[in-house]
Amino acid sequence: MQQKEILKLLKSQPSSKPVSVSGWVRAFRSNRFIALNDGSTIKNIQCVIDFENFEEETLKKITVGAAVKVEGTLVKSRGEGQNVEIQVSNIEVLGEANPEEVKLTILSPKRHSLEKLREQAHLRIRTNTFGAVMRLRSNLSFAVHEYFQKNGFYHMHTPIVTGSDAEGAGEMFRVSILDPKNPPLDEDENVNYKEDFFAKETNLTVSGQLEAETYAMGLGKVYTFGPTFRAENSNTSRHLAEFWMIEPEVAFNDLTDNMDLAEDFIKYIIQYALDNCQDDIEFLENRLLQEEKSKPQSERSEMTLSEKLHFVIDNDFERVSYTAAIDILKNSKPNKKKKFKYLIEEWGIDLQSEHERYLVEKHFKCPVILFDYPAKIKAFYMRLNDDEKTVRAMDVLFPGIGEIVGGSQREERYEVLKSKMETMGIPKEELYWYLDLRKFGTCVHSGFGLGFERLVQFVTGMGNIRDVIPYPRTPGNAEF
Numbered sequence: 483m484q485q486k487e488i489l490k491l492l493k494s495q496p497s498s499k500p501v502s503v504s505g506w507v508r509a510f511r512s513n514r515f516i517a518l519n520d521g522s523t524i525k526n527i528q529c530v531i532d533f534e535n536f537e538e539e540t541l542k543k544i545t546v547g548a549a550v551k552v553e554g555t556l557v558k559s560r561g562e563g564q565n566v567e568i569q570v571s572n573i574e575v576l577g578e579a580n581p582e583e584v585k586l587t588i589l590s591p592k593r594h595s596l597e598k599l600r601e602q603a604h605l606r607i608r609t610n611t612f613g614a615v616m617r618l619r620s621n622l623s624f625a626v627h628e629y630f631q632k633n634g635f636y637h638m639h640t641p642i643v644t645g646s647d648a649e650g651a652g653e654m655f656r657v658s659i660l661d662p663k664n665p666p667l668d669e670d671e672n673v674n675y676k677e678d679f680f681a682k683e684t685n686l687t688v689s690g691q692l693e694a695e696t697y698a699m700g701l702g703k704v705y706t707f708g709p710t711f712r713a714e715n716s717n718t719s720r721h722l723a724e725f726w727m728i729e730p731e732v733a734f735n736d737l738t739d740n741m742d743l744a745e746d747f748i749k750y751i752i753q754y755a756l757d758n759c760q761d762d763i764e765f766l767e768n769r770l771l772q773e774e775k776s777k778p779q780s781e782r783s784e785m786t787l788s789e790k791l792h793f794v795i796d797n798d799f800e801r802v803s804y805t806a807a808i809d810i811l812k813n814s815k816p817n818k819k820k821k822f823k824y825l826i827e828e829w830g831i832d833l834q835s836e837h838e839r840y841l842v843e844k845h846f847k848c849p850v851i852l853f854d855y856p857a858k859i860k861a862f863y864m865r866l867n868d869d870e871k872t873v874r875a876m877d878v879l880f881p882g883i884g885e886i887v888g889g890s891q892r893e894e895r896y897e898v899l900k901s902k903m904e905t906m907g908i909p910k911e912e913l914y915w916y917l918d919l920r921k922f923g924t925c926v927h928s929g930f931g932l933g934f935e936r937l938v939q940f941v942t943g944m945g946n947i948r949d950v951i952p953y954p955r956t957p958g959n960a961e962f
C-alpha cells in the first residue's frame with residue numbers, strides 16, 4: 483500500500499480504497515482520536531480508532547511524540563474542522579516516546595517560549611510554529627531560484643573559503659590547520675601562513691560578490707545563494723554569524739536598474755509565499771495576533787501579517803537619497819526631542835537602525851530604498867559619483883527589519899578603483915584579479931545582497947533571527 487502525505491490526504495475525497503500514512507502523534511484523546519502530523523502541512527489528520535478492536539498494549543504506546551504508521555480508509559469526517567479523517571484498521575507504533583521524558587521537553591503539549599524552544603532546537607521543528615517557519619523558508623528558497631532562472635540569470639557557486647575580505651571590514655573567521663599552540667613562525671616572529679594548508683591566510687567568505695562580478699563579466703546575469711560568515715560581535719535580533727545571502731550581479735545594469743531588480747525580486751518572492759504557503763501564513767498571522775494581545779495597544783501593529791505582505795507587493799518602494807534622508811531625520815521629532823540614541827547632527831554619519839526604522843515605520847510608512855551614500859561609510863568597490871563625496875550605493879529598508887538589502891553600482895574605472903583601494907587600505911596585490919576586470923572590457927555593472935534570514939523574518943513575522951534558521955550561530959553559541 484502506498485504511503486501518502488497528510489497534505490495530499492486532506493485534499494482527497496473519501497474512498498473505500500485503503501490508505502496508509504506515517505507521522506508523529508500530536509494528541510490522543512479519549513482513547514479514540516489521534517491527531518497525526520507528518521510535517522507535510524501544518525494540519526493534522528484525525529485518525530479514529532475503535533479501541534475495542536485494539537490491544538491495550540498498543541494503545542498505551544500511542545502517546546504524544548511517538549512515531550506511528552496507520553492504515554485504514556479515508557472517510558468523511560463527523561467532527562468539525564476537517565473534511566476527511568482516517569478510520570483506522572491497523573496501527574503500528576514505530577518509535578515510542580516515553581511520556582515521563584516527553585513531559586520534560588518542548589514536545590509536551592503546552593505553550594513554550596521561543597527562548598525555551600531555542601534550547602531544544604533539535605526538537606522544535608515538531609512544533610506548529612517551527613514547522614510553519616521552516617516550510618516557508620524552503621518555499622522562499624525555491625522562489626529565489628525560480629525568479630532568477632525565469633529571468634535569464636545563471637546560478638553560480640562562489641567559494642566558501644577565500645583569501646579576500648570582500649567588504650573590507652575585517653570581520654572574518656580564519657581558516658587554518660596550523661597548531662594554535664605552536665604555529666610556525668617567519669623571520670619576524672609572525673605566524674608563517676606559507677606553511678598553512680593553502681599556503682596563505684584564508685578565511686570564510688563574508689560575501690560572494692567579488693567572485694560574482696567576475697562571472698557577470700562573462701555570463702552577463704548571475705546570482706549566488708550561499709552561506710556567508712561574519713565575526714562581528716552583534717548580539718541583536720537581526721544578526722547571525724552564519725547567514726545565507728542571495729547576491730545577483732548584472733553586467734550593464736546601473737543603479738536604477740539595480741533598484742528595479744531588487745524591488746521586482748522581493749515582490750515576486752513575497753507573492754510566491756502568499757500563493758503557495760497560505761496555511762502556514764495564516765497560522766503565523768494568528769500566532770502574532772495572540773502574541774500581541776499581551777502588548778499595550780500602542781505597541782500592536784496596525785496591520786496583520788498578510789496585510790503587511792500585500793502592502794509590500796501593492797506599493798512602490800520609496801526611493802530617497804541619503805542627503806534627503808538626513809534632512810528628514812535632522813528635522814524629525816525624535817531628533818529634536820533627543821529621543822534618538824545617536825542624534826543626527828551632520829551629513830556624513832552612518833545611519834543606525836533606529837534612524838532606518840524611523841524613516842520606514844514613521845515617516846514613509848513603506849519600504850524605502852536609500853541611495854547615494856557618503857563614500858566614507860561604504861565599501862571600496864562602490865562607484866564614485868561626480869560630486870566625489872557620494873557613491874552609487876543603495877540599501878533597501880523594511881518595516882520591522884531595517885536593512886534587508888545592501889548593494890551598489892560597482893566602480894568600473896581602473897584608475898578610480900585603484901586609488902580608492904590605496905586610500906582605504908585594501909590590498910591590491912591580493913585583489914589583482916578584481917582589478918583585472920577593469921582592464922579587460924570593463925563596463926557598468928551592479929548587484930546587491932539580500933540577507934535571506936531577514937527576508938524569512940519579514941514573511942513569517944518572527945521577531946528574532948535565531949528563530950528562522952534551523953541552527954543559529956551567534957557570538958558564544960554554536961550548539962548542534
Ligand code: 4AD
Nearest residue numbers: 689691721722725729886887888889929930931933
Ligand atoms: O550590506 P551587506 O554587508 O552587503 C554585502 O555583503 C555586499 N557584498 C552585497 C552585494 O552587493 N553583493 O550585506 C547584505 C545583506 C544585508 O542587507 C543584510 O540583509 C544581510 O546581508 N546581512 C546579515 N544578515 C544576517 N546577519 C548578519 N550578520 C548580516 N550582515 C548582513
Ligand code: MG
Nearest residue numbers: 877885887888
Ligand atoms: Mg549593508
